[in-house]
Amino acid sequence: MIQAPNPPELVAAEGTRDWMDATDQHFAYRCTPLSIANASGWELLNPINVTVTWNGYNTTKDIAFHVNEPNVTHRFISSTFGHGIVTFHPGYVFRTEPGWMVWARGSPNRMKDGIAPLDGLVETNWLPFSFTMNWRFTRPGSVTFAKGEPFCFVTMMPSVAIEQVQPVIRPMEDDPEFHKEHKVWNSERRRFSAGLQMNDELTKEMKWQKHYLQGVSPTGKSVADDTHRVKRTLKRPIHIDQLRAQEKVRQ
Numbered sequence: 001m002i003q004a005p006n007p008p009e010l011v012a013a014e015g016t017r018d019w020m021d022a023t024d025q026h027f028a029y030r031c032t033p034l035s036i037a038n039a040s041g042w043e044l045l046n047p048i049n050v051t052v053t054w055n056g057y058n059t060t061k062d063i064a065f066h067v068n069e070p071n072v073t074h075r076f077i078s079s080t081f082g083h084g085i086v087t088f089h090p091g092y093v094f095r096t097e098p099g100w101m102v103w104a105r106g107s108p109n110r111m112k113d114g115i116a117p118l119d120g121l122v123e124t125n126w127l128p129f130s131f132t133m134n135w136r137f138t139r140p141g142s143v144t145f146a147k148g149e150p151f152c153f154v155t156m157m158p159s160v161a162i163e164q165v166q167p168v169i170r171p172m173e174d175d176p177e178f179h180k181e182h183k184v185w186n187s188e189r190r191r192f193s194a195g196l197q198m199n200d201e202l203t204k205e206m207k208w209q210k211h212y213l214q215g216v217s218p219t220g221k222s223v224a225d226d227t228h229r230v231k232r233t234l235k236r237p238i239h240i241d242q243l244r245a246q247e248k249v250r251q
Contacts, residue, residue, distance in 0.1 A: 006091070007090070007091025007092055008044045008045055008046065008047050008076060008090065008091050008151075009044070009045040009047070010042055010043070010044055010045075010092065010237045011042065011043055011045060011236065011237070012039075012042055012043075012233070012234040012235065012236045012237075013038060013039050013040070013041050013042060013043045013107065013150075013153060013234070014038065014039055015035040015036070015038045015039040015231060015232065016035075016038070017038060017109055017110060019111070020034070020035075020109075032229075032230050034108075034109055035230075035231065035232075036229055036230075036231075036232050037108040037109060038107070038108050038109055038110075039231075039232040039233065039234065040108075040155055040232055040234075041103075041108075041153050041154055041155030041156075041234070042153070042154050042155075042234065042237065043107060043150035043152070043153050043154075044088075044090050044091075044092075044133070044150065044151055044152040044153075044154070045148050045149065045150055045151070046145045046146065046147055046148060046149045046150070046151045047076065047147065048067055048068075048069055048072050048074060048147055049067070049068040049069055049144065049145070049146055049147040050065055050066065050067050050068065050074050050077060050144070050145050051065070051066045051068060051142055051143070051144045051145075052064070052065055052066075052077075052086050052115075052142065052143055052144075052145070053065075053066070053141070053142040054084045054137040054140050054141065054142075055140055056084075056139075056140035058082050058083045058084070059082050060079045060080065060081070060082045061079070062079075062082065062084075063079035063082075063084070063085075063086060065077065065079075068144070069147075075089075076088060076089045076091060077089070077145075080132070081134070083136070084136055084137035084140075085118075085134050085135070085136045085137075086115070086134065086135045086136075086137070087132045087133070087134050088132065088133040088134070088135070088151045088152060089130070089132060089133075090104075090130055090131070090132070090133060090152055091130075092130060093127075093128070093129060093130045094122070094124040094127075094130070094131075094154065095124055095125075096124040096125050096156060097125065098125050099125065099158060099159050099160075099161075100124075100125060100156050100157070100158060100159060101121055101122055101123050101124055101125065101156070101157060101158075101159045102121075102122045102124045102131075102154050102155070102156060103119065103120075103121050103122075103154070103155050103156065103157050104119070104120045104121075104122060104131060104133055104152055104153070104154050105117055105118075105119040105120070105152075105153050105154075105155075106119075106135070106150075106152075106153060107150045107153040108153065110150065112135075112143065113143070114137060114138055114139060114141050114142075114143045115135050115136065115137050115138060115143045116135065116136055116138055117133070117134075117135050118134045118135065118136055120133075120134075121157070123159065125159065133151060133152035135151075180219075181217050181218055181219060181221075184217075184218040184219050185217075185218035188218055215228040
């Protein structure tokens with residue numbers, strides 16, 4: 001990554017969310033895919049507290065900005081496209097290895113009332129300039145982006161491998177072993193749900209079925225390989241000088 005002067009802070013995303021913390025007994029965290037998605041990228045943090053207002057019309061002048069801090073400007077955020085779209089400027093030019101691109105989007109499973117993030121896939125393996133992160137109002141009104149709040153989530157994906165994928169629809173019975181596992185899971189799921197409704201003590205003590213968490217099939221067979229994750233921790237961004245110093249120490 002090549003940074004502009006005074007860019008927004010770039011951090012490794014965390015698996016936690018305020019609304020997940022607020023669920024009863026933190027039950028939202030029982031869904032491992034949610035937590036893994038939350039932490040599968042890096043976040044750009046808003047450097048100021050700013051309120052954005054849209055009057056419902058479509059010119060670039062129909063969005064107003066109010067910085068809620070004294071003597072602070074908002075050069076990194078603008079109304080560039082009109083139509084209720086708010087544009088953030090990341091402050092970095094992202095570079096990736098050949099075959100990889102950056103997916104820029106809002107932080108997964110982090111909702112914001114009145115405005116929604118727009119996703120973009122960027123060919124960062126060759127692009128010599130930065131992209132913008134855009135949000136679009138869902139209705140006229142005002143929203144506030146707090147200082148330290150993520151305004152952009154960046155992750156990576158292969159550039160063209162998905163184009164080689166051929167989705168195939170087939171009867172589950174074509175794979176008898178898989179079909180058996182599915183029927184066992186379906187039966188256990190119904191039994192578990194019934195136990196919860198009947199306040200069965202053993203079922204309540206289990207809290208939830210943990211097949212996915214443990215990487216095992218409904219019949220108890222271990223099916224997950226070394227790619228199975230229940231938690232993800234990405235490397236924090238470091239400056240090139242730090243990286244060179246680390247490489248020098250290893251030599």
